[in-house]
Amino acid sequence: MGIIAKPDLDTSWKDLSNCLGVDPDLFFPERGASTREAKEVCRGCEVRVDCLEYALQNGEKFGIWGGMSERERRRIRRQRALDRQTAARAAEAG
Numbered sequence: 001m002g003i004i005a006k007p008d009l010d011t012s013w014k015d016l017s018n019c020l021g022v023d024p025d026l027f028f029p030e031r032g033a034s035t036r037e038a039k040e041v042c043r044g045c046e047v048r049v050d051c052l053e054y055a056l057q058n059g060e061k062f063g064i065w066g067g068m069s070e071r072e073r074r075r076i077r078r079q080r081a082l083d084r085q086t087a088a089r090a091a092e093a094g
């Protein structure tokens, strides 16, 4: 994963990751290449949620994190932004 953390983000979960010792290139496939193998490693990873949340909060734009591709993470970020807007509008409306 090549983690370079922002100081306020917890990365202690990485010690329990399924990908320890796995070739990092697997998680950063060339554009258009299969992500299946990386996702298989992630599937049984007990810190998958922490890894995904880290990537979302850290704005990781490349690679497979928490079993999700860049495109899949973008979708989650977009949905969360929409949810925040909706909640803000609801709060304003009282």
Ligand code: SF4
Pocket: 001, 014, 017, 018, 019, 020, 027, 041, 042, 043, 045, 046, 047, 048, 049, 051, 052, 064, 065, 066, 067
């Ligand atoms: S979810 Fe995948 S990339 Fe994240 S720590 Fe686990 S095995 Fe590694």
